[in-house]
Amino acid sequence: MANIRLENVTKRFGRVTALQSINLEIHHGEFFCVLGPPGAGKTTLLRLIVGLEKPDAGTIYIDGEPVNDVHPRNRDIAMIFQNLALYPDKTVFDNIAFPLRERKLPAEQIKARVAQVARMLHIEHLLERKPGKLSGGERQRVAIARALVRTPRAYLMDEPLANLDALLRLEMRIELKRLQEQLNETLVYVTSDQVEAMSMADRIAVLYKGVVQQCDTPDNVYNLPANRRVATIVGSPPMNFLTCQVQRTDGQLNLVHSGFGFRVIGSDHPLWDCLCRALPAVQEVLVGVRPEDIRLYPEQPTDVIAFPARVAVSEPLGAETIVDVQLGRDIIKVITPPTQYFAEKQPVWVAFDMAKVHVMDVQTGARIYTTGAPEQLQCILPGTCA
């Protein structure tokens, strides 16, 4: 068990800055996910922690001790590489036994330990085979076994499930989560799959272009994304962003889009504070709503305020249908239950879940405000205000 801390860590490769001033603290026994698109610097982050790369600036601490100058073999961290890196000429047994042999453990002890781990991962019958003769899922397990066979201070896993088929991935996801709960060890898990991160992590760090965008619990990352990037990376399909004009007229604050409008009520409202006092020059904001927080109605509903729109494309996925809707001048994606059928060009009514509307800065993409409760913003139909 270990506590890993990165302080202002920067890593460059020539002109590419792979990681920029990373500050992270990974706690004892935590399942910590690093989520980011390809090229974000996820692998580089793990390589820095394990010691295969040296940071250009900043310090890495393991259990409070700076380890910048500690050789990787002495950091006592196990890592599963993105390509697994099984030793192709050694049998599965020898692969798993390698870390123990390096520690000069007696042969019987090695045998017992390998057998124990193999049983845990259901690969006892494979011990005499070479990695080349294994299926993808079996290789995955061998790589995990090689990491689990010793008791390091932390485990690092680099997209371990990325190349498995969907079903196996689902299975391994559950197994890994259970395993981590059993071991109760620090685990840094890198993935570009937001579902993996959301379902397994205690905390998620969202990495984009070498910068940590947000580091928080899955709940918060999903419900209160720090900025537009995070909202795009987490969630599928990604959040809809709609540019709205900010109208400040006779003591009223309105956010107006070509297809809908919101009214901010009361001058003690946080948005009023922000847009009228702190940033009086801002003319536009982004309104973000997730596809799952939007409802479509074939007829105008009477119980909620809905905005008229038109269906562009409909994409049935079985369990749900993703409908592209033309709302004003923008197209938004909406997740609807498959029981509802929408034809192309069909007029529909769009209603937002008013408790889950985000407002973001146009320039920086940073989230300014999230409603949280339905009464915070009032819907106004387009054309009903100036």
Added chain:
Amino acid sequence: MTQRPTWQIVLRYILVLIVVGWFTFPTYWMVTMAFKPKVEWSTAHGTIYWVPQNPTLDNFETVLTEYRGRFFRANQSSALPSIRSSIIVSIGGTLFALLIGTLAAYGLSRFSTDTGELPWYIALGRLGLLILVLLPFMVLWAWLGIIRYWYGILSFTLLGIAVNQLLDKFLALFYRGPTGSLAFSILQLRMFPPMAIVIPVMIMWSAFKLIDTWYGLIAVYGVVTFPFVVWLMKSFFDEIPRELDEAAIVDGASNWGAFFKVVLPLAKGGLASTALFVFILNWSDFLIALLLTTRDWPTIPVFLNSLVSSEIGAQHGPKAALGLLAVIPPVVFGILIQRYLVRGLTFGAIKR
């Protein structure tokens, strides 16, 4: 498909036979000659014997046993010392080249900080400048009369290295860009024809008293074949994913441990084929051994060349016999390692 007419098939076989015959006849001639008695291999009688009439082992006996004073310009009258010499220097040179070449190749494959190739005009200009600067010193050394002695050679070599380094510093003043690759420089060593370097090496070796010694020959063979080892082994190492060494290190191995326990076993096929290739180069070398040996350590090719008697001229029969014996080691070596010559050992270890 229609059946070809018979005459076409026959013609094809005839053509194949001619080509195969063309290439295998010399081998056939050598093998048969090795077993012919003197009357059959010498042309004195004016008859050509296509097939040995009275096969005999006389030729083998002639080369393998002493006939003191009978023939041979070399001071040896039996091939045994030259066989011993060939075995020692070829194996020694091969091991030497493999040892330094493999380590260098691993370093180049994993830790190289090469910045890319130097543009050709800079490379050529630099070479010209180097020669231009060194030439006056060479004249000076010659004028001082020290170029023939070991300290003259040593001091000139050191001077050359120093000038080379200074030239790099000088170049860096006005040229920013790739500074060349070490791997390519090593390959360039091979672009010298051996003929070009063997005379200066002979002068140096005689100054260092290394002429006609087994270690002197091993040193030259090692250096001459070193670039081959580096390039072949580097390509084998490049094929082994870096993550394998890194995994070993993370699992607790030292850098050397990762190399010897993980990387080298994976490259053993490449190592074996490199060894065979280099061994054949050393084994069949004539020029270097001719100039660097005199009495004690001539190798088989050098001895072969000297198989001439005062009575009847060239000893073709014994030459063929010794040639046949000389074919054996590379062939046996090749058969022994043939399973390693098959590539693809790393298949399946890495998910792609």
